[in-house]
Amino acid sequence: MLDPRIINELKGIVGAGNVATDMAALICYSYDATQQQFLPEVVVHPASAEEISRILRLANRELIPVFPRGAGSGFSGGSLPTKGGIVLTTERMDRILAIDQENLVATVEPGVVTEQFQQAVEKVGLFYPPDPASLKFSTLGGNVAECAGGPRCVKYGVTKDYILGLEVVTPTGDIIVTGGPTMKGVVGYDLTKLLCGSEGTLGIITRIVIKLLPLPEAKKTMLVLFDSIDGAAKGVSAIVGAKIIPTTLEFMDGRTLDCVRQATGLQVPDAARAVLIIEVDGDREFLDKQANRIAEIIAPLGVVETRIATTPEESEALWAIRRAVSPSLRKVNPDKFNEDICVPRSKVPEMIRKVDAISAKYGIPIVNFGHAGDGNIHVNVMIDKKVPGELAKAEQAIEEVFKGALELGGTMSGEHGVGIAKAPYIPLEITPQTATYMKALKKALDPNNILNPGKIFLDS
Amino acid sequence: MAKLKDLEELREEIEQCVKCGACRAHCPVFGAEHREGRVARGKIALSKAVLDGAVGFDAKVVEDLSQCLLCGSCWAQCPNKVPTEEIVAAARRRIAEEQGLSSFGKGVAAVIGRPKLMNLLAKTGGALSSLLFEKLPENSGLRLRFPAPYLDAGRTLPPLTSKPFRERVPEVIEGAPGQPTVAFFTGCGINYMYPAIGEAFVKALQFLGVTIIIPKDQACCGLPAVSAGAGKTVEQLAEQNLEALNRRPVDFVVTACASCNAGLGKIYADMGPEFAELAKKTQDIFVFLASHGLPEKLAALPKPTRRVKVTYHDPCHLRTRGITKEPREILRALPQVEFVEMEAAGTCCGLGGTYSVYHYENSKKIGAKKAGFVAASGAELVATDCPGCIMQLQDSINHAGGTQRVVHILELLAEALPERPLSP
Numbered sequence: 071m072l073d074p075r076i077i078n079e080l081k082g083i084v085g086a087g088n089v090a091t092d093m094a095a096l097i098c099y100s101y102d103a104t105q106q107q108f109l110p111e112v113v114v115h116p117a118s119a120e121e122i123s124r125i126l127r128l129a130n131r132e133l134i135p136v137f138p139r140g141a142g143s144g145f146s147g148g149s150l151p152t153k154g155g156i157v158l159t160t161e162r163m164d165r166i167l168a169i170d171q172e173n174l175v176a177t178v179e180p181g182v183v184t185e186q187f188q189q190a191v192e193k194v195g196l197f198y199p200p201d202p203a204s205l206k207f208s209t210l211g212g213n214v215a216e217c218a219g220g221p222r223c224v225k226y227g228v229t230k231d232y233i234l235g236l237e238v239v240t241p242t243g244d245i246i247v248t249g250g251p252t253m254k255g256v257v258g259y260d261l262t263k264l265l266c267g268s269e270g271t272l273g274i275i276t277r278i279v280i281k282l283l284p285l286p287e288a289k290k291t292m293l294v295l296f297d298s299i300d301g302a303a304k305g306v307s308a309i310v311g312a313k314i315i316p317t318t319l320e321f322m323d324g325r326t327l328d329c330v331r332q333a334t335g336l337q338v339p340d341a342a343r344a345v346l347i348i349e350v351d352g353d354r355e356f357l358d359k360q361a362n363r364i365a366e367i368i369a370p371l372g373v374v375e376t377r378i379a380t381t382p383e384e385s386e387a388l389w390a391i392r393r394a395v396s397p398s399l400r401k402v403n404p405d406k407f408n409e410d411i412c413v414p415r416s417k418v419p420e421m422i423r424k425v426d427a428i429s430a431k432y433g434i435p436i437v438n439f440g441h442a443g444d445g446n447i448h449v450n451v452m453i454d455k456k457v458p459g460e461l462a463k464a465e466q467a468i469e470e471v472f473k474g475a476l477e478l479g480g481t482m483s484g485e486h487g488v489g490i491a492k493a494p495y496i497p498l499e500i501t502p503q504t505a506t507y508m509k510a511l512k513k514a515l516d517p518n519n520i521l522n523p524g525k526i527f528l529d530s
Numbered sequence: 531m532a533k534l535k536d537l538e539e540l541r542e543e544i545e546q547c548v549k550c551g552a553c554r555a556h557c558p559v560f561g562a563e564h565r566e567g568r569v570a571r572g573k574i575a576l577s578k579a580v581l582d583g584a585v586g587f588d589a590k591v592v593e594d595l596s597q598c599l600l601c602g603s604c605w606a607q608c609p610n611k612v613p614t615e616e617i618v619a620a621a622r623r624r625i626a627e628e629q630g631l632s633s634f635g636k637g638v639a640a641v642i643g644r645p646k647l648m649n650l651l652a653k654t655g656g657a658l659s660s661l662l663f664e665k666l667p668e669n670s671g672l673r674l675r676f677p678a679p680y681l682d683a684g685r686t687l688p689p690l691t692s693k694p695f696r697e698r699v700p701e702v703i704e705g706a707p708g709q710p711t712v713a714f715f716t717g718c719g720i721n722y723m724y725p726a727i728g729e730a731f732v733k734a735l736q737f738l739g740v741t742i743i744i745p746k747d748q749a750c751c752g753l754p755a756v757s758a759g760a761g762k763t764v765e766q767l768a769e770q771n772l773e774a775l776n777r778r779p780v781d782f783v784v785t786a787c788a789s790c791n792a793g794l795g796k797i798y799a800d801m802g803p804e805f806a807e808l809a810k811k812t813q814d815i816f817v818f819l820a821s822h823g824l825p826e827k828l829a830a831l832p833k834p835t836r837r838v839k840v841t842y843h844d845p846c847h848l849r850t851r852g853i854t855k856e857p858r859e860i861l862r863a864l865p866q867v868e869f870v871e872m873e874a875a876g877t878c879c880g881l882g883g884t885y886s887v888y889h890y891e892n893s894k895k896i897g898a899k900k901a902g903f904v905a906a907s908g909a910e911l912v913a914t915d916c917p918g919c920i921m922q923l924q925d926s927i928n929h930a931g932g933t934q935r936v937v938h939i940l941e942l943l944a945e946a947l948p949e950r951p952l953s954p
Contacts, residue, residue, distance in 0.1 A: 090590075092588065092589075092590040093585045093590070093591070094567055094576060094585070094588065094590035094591045094594050095566075095567060095590065097575050097579050097584070097585060098565075098567045098572040098575060098576070098594070099566055101549050101575060102549060103548065103549050103550045103551060104549075105548060115565075141551050141554055142549075142566070143550060143551035143554075161564040161565065162564065164564065183554075204550070204551065204552075206552065207551045207552055207553075207554040207555040396609050397609045397611075400546075400610065
């Protein structure tokens with residue numbers, strides 16, 4: 071419990087109605103999508119960079135940890151108040167400040183919900199491509215802090231590829247500006263890229279300058295069933311090899327397909343052991359041509375069936391199959407560990423084989439789906455925590471999955487971040503020298519270890 | 531015996547919440563006030579904490595649990611289909627059991643403590659006169675919805691009728707041989723505020739030759755009491771309605787109020803086998819009309835030269851039960867109607883049972899959004915299928931300075947059908 075003097079000072083900064091210490095508020099800001107819970111001591115809702123700056127100065131003076139939070143929808147625990155202290159939410163900072171149609175640049179506050187921003191720019195014919203699965207509720211501030219990805223990243227790149235500049239409150243309370251609204255800029259270090267994906271450990275983002283694209287005229291969706299995961303993976307390489315980069319190249323393995331079949335009664339031939347959902351976008355007249363070309367390219371690779379949507383409703387029906395995956399998985403086992411390894415595109419089939427072997431070794435179901443186009447596989451380890459020993463087995467299996475991905479030149483996390491969920495495994499991927507370099511940055515910028523302590527590195 | 535679930539019996543459902551946050555995109559209350567306690571995920575976490583003994587029903591916990599419209603929007607989009615509205619309603623019943631109804635909502639206490647209510651009512655010169663309010667049975671949902679002392683003076687409300695609908699019509703209206711027999715469950719809104727909707731209902735069914743039973747002793751469905759956490763009241767009302775509706779054999783129990791439809795069709799369904807039977811027989815009026823050949827008959831009617839632009843608002847209690855097509859089908863088939871779809875037709879109007887009385891400010895914010903969508907649609911009329919929504923939408927449109935009128939689809943239908951006198 072924080073000293074009432076400190077609570078009063080916080081109230082002086084953001085207003086009494088924006089500081090909560092009651093149990094209801096502490097519980098409501100104690101969790102994220104990892105389902106872990108840590109109670110903070112106070113929740114504050116600031117409305118400006120100046121207020122955040124004053125909060126951080128206070129926190130440094132009193133040595134109270136501060137945990138920034140957007141929507142609390144992360145999968146790695148990045149926003150969890152693991153050491154009590156202050157939860158600082160961006161819920162009140164939710165304005166789109168400008169959409170500059172001449173320069174294709176927008177400026178927003180961090181609490182803007184990604185989909186609402188996308189809808190706003192699409193109304194004027196512009197396009198913000200990053201599309202994490204949580205886009206209907208996650209915030210742009212959170213997306214930048216975690217460098218969120220999504221299905222469209224295969225063609226368009228991830229969040230950091232669209233961030234031109236930031237306004238940030240540093241861990242010690244200074245307000246700094248990185249980058250700016252120009253398309254080019256090389257003066258000083260590229261702090262914008264450093265802060266993208268820094269998981270709220272190096273600063274609190276208070277303003278985001280975003281690059282926009284013209285909105286593609288139309289899109290076309292197709293679903294292809296293959297007789298093996300190898301066929302699907304070769305399909306991905308063949309499409310890219312033919313110099314076509316689809317907007318999305320989503321895949322599901324045979325086990326995923328089984329789950330969806332069981333849960334939804336989806337009608338697909340038994341011979342189908344892998345699925346690709348392929349979407350292309352661009353000028354309407356080119357789309358049919360491109361879809362037909364893709365169908366030709368993959369035809370020799372063990373295709374069981376190809377379904378091409380001709381209307382938005384049919385396209386929706388194809389995507390509904392992909393969206394049915396997560397709810398269907400619960401029917402396998404109640405508890406799910408959703409890992410998001412990423413390997414070079416060509417190594418996807420090898421990775422899937424490794425995962426299958428790990429699944430067999432530990433006797434726990436593991437289903438794979440995700441973004442085949444960029445090698446980002448969602449590996450879902452399904453267990454029932456109530457069964458003694460299952461949790462330990464799952465943890466061992468996950469470690470082996472990570473090691474397997476690293477052996478293939480991959481990474482433990484393509485888009486979810488490290489947070490606390492992957493912090494124990496950091497030494498598997500990052501050499502001690504690299505870790506020292508990163509920690510030196512953190513130590514220099516946050517000498518009191520105030521901002522989001524205990525994230526990314528266990529001992530920080 | 532009718533029995534509602536205790537919070538403990540919903541533990542498994544509570545544990546299905548994976549804290550993904552998807553509800554934040556769909557909760558109207560969260561849309562009005564960006565605080566985690568306002569959204570389903572927060573309320574589920576609080577309910578879990580209560581079950582685990584980590585927190586009691588402190589004032590702030592009670593406040594968060596009261597900030598729910600029970601509209602089911604979160605459930606509809608939830609990847610794990612966690613029934614938040616059931617969980618919140620059960621939590622409210624717990625609160626009422628532990629602290630008495632008074633601590634949950636002062637207004638509800640005033641209603642339950644009847645003599646006090648009457649005294650207060652007599653002193654208020656607001657929208658509802660005490661004289662008319664006396665006509666409401668003590669257990670009418672309207673009393674829970676509109677405990678007069680807590681009504682905002684700026685709210686537009688329809689006057690209570692001097693002659694309730696069920697006193698205007700006989701208990702049995704014979705139809706043509708070979709046609710089905712239905713019981714009309716009128717609900718309080720139609721009975722006390724909008725008798726014209728009831729009369730339109732009768733006209734529509736007579737047009738098809740259906741025999742209509744309108745049991746005099748039917749009561750409130752109980753939904754406002756669900757919202758207020760008055761569990762015992764819900765159970766008593768359910769039993770009274772079961773008896774009233776089972777007295778004569780009927781093929782269907784038909785409602786023209788989305789809330790009553792959810793009350794009988796969903797809330798009752800879990801209360802015991804005979805209630806499940808009743809729930810199964812319950813049908814929305816437009817589902818009934820659409821499956822009994824009305825659209826084809828309407829197509830044969832002459833078309834007027836000037837048609838009126840009408841949009842449709844989906845009441846939550848129909849939308850979340852999958853009833854969205856049939857009301858539109860009837861609307862589109864009406865000869866005098868030019869149907870236009872509005873943006874966000876399926877978002878809550880902001881009434882939410884007792885919600886709008888206790889949280890009128892948030893309710894107005896939610897309503898204002900809706901009024902904006904109505905205006906943007908270019909419609910002259912908003913048609914819907916729920917007296918509660920009609921009242922709230924009209925209030926929201928009036929506050930926004932709009933000119934659109936809100937009507938029940940049945941009123942438009944009655945206008946289109948050839949005249950035929952009510953049977954004696």
